[in-house]
Amino acid sequence: LKMRCLAQFLGLLMLWIPGSTGDIEMIQTPLSLLITSGEPASISCRSNQSLLNSDGNTYLNWLVHKPGQSPQRLIYKISNRDSGIPDKFSGSGSGTDFTLKISSVEVEDVGVYYCMQGTYSPNTNHCVYTFGQGTKLEIKRTAAKPTVSIFQPSPEELKSGSASLVCFVNNFYPKEIDIKWKVDGVEKKDGFLNSFTDQDTKDSTYSLSSILSLTQGEYDSHNIFVCEVSHESLTSPIVKSVSKNEC
Numbered sequence: 001l002k003m004r005c006l007a008q009f010l011g012l013l014m015l016w017i018p019g020s021t022g023d024i025e026m027i028q029t030p031l032s033l034l035i036t037s038g039e040p041a042s043i044s045c046r047s048n049q050s051l052l053n054s055d056g057n058t059y060l061n062w063l064v065h066k067p068g069q070s071p072q073r074l075i076y077k078i079s080n081r082d083s084g085i086p087d088k089f090s091g092s093g094s095g096t097d098f099t100l101k102i103s104s105v106e107v108e109d110v111g112v113y114y115c116m117q118g119t120y121s122p123n124t125n126h127c128v129y130t131f132g133q134g135t136k137l138e139i140k141r142t143a144a145k146p147t148v149s150i151f152q153p154s155p156e157e158l159k160s161g162s163a164s165l166v167c168f169v170n171n172f173y174p175k176e177i178d179i180k181w182k183v184d185g186v187e188k189k190d191g192f193l194n195s196f197t198d199q200d201t202k203d204s205t206y207s208l209s210s211i212l213s214l215t216q217g218e219y220d221s222h223n224i225f226v227c228e229v230s231h232e233s234l235t236s237p238i239v240k241s242v243s244k245n246e247c
Helices: 003-015 155-159 216-220
Strands: 026-029 032-036 041-047 060-065 072-076 089-094 097-102 111-121 126-131 135-140 147-151 162-172 178-183 186-188 192-196 206-215 224-230 238-243
Touching: 026 111, 032 041, 041 111, 060 089, 072 089, 097 111, 147 224, 147 238, 155 162, 162 178, 162 216, 162 224, 178 192, 178 206, 206 216, 206 224
Parallel strands: 032 135
Antiparallel strands: 026 041, 041 097, 060 072, 060 111, 089 097, 111 126, 111 135, 147 162, 162 206, 178 186, 178 224, 192 206, 224 238
């Protein structure tokens, strides 16, 4: 890859705007992988045209974007590992078909993996990059029970005319989970939003926050607010409640 291309590539890693550019299309399969720790993983990337450059090289790269981290290049020019990348990562392929293999997946490998090609365009004097859609790699583990806590709206928020109750559900697996809000015994069918974290890179669990949004009038006219959590690791739902009379 020409030095100009390399500099633009490093800048692209800092900006990290996934997508595709130009006429080349990159198709990754599968789009998600659920792997037991210690097992191998394989990701395929296919282009709609040959990626062989006029200089005889194929600038096919593999990158990973881990939760809370900047994107990192693993492989360049099909099969060359970047400095510091363990040898459990390997790349292969030619022409239009390429593969990334991980010989033994570990918790720290959780993230989204992308194939990416770069082509220098003398007409525009810059590089054209094309990304695959990304493959999300997650770890399969034993079921883990969630911990649940609930919090009332702050006095400052109530002064603004709104009221948000927050239910934190932490460290559970698998990801499928059911959250119910009840106000004075009546289930709310809407008005709340569940936001999941990425899979934790230490214990492979998930967490979420569920926010119930009310007007101050709705909040003032009720007393007991309940967050009820059902999960396959539980024999019965976890029920946490809060009352306006509590501090």
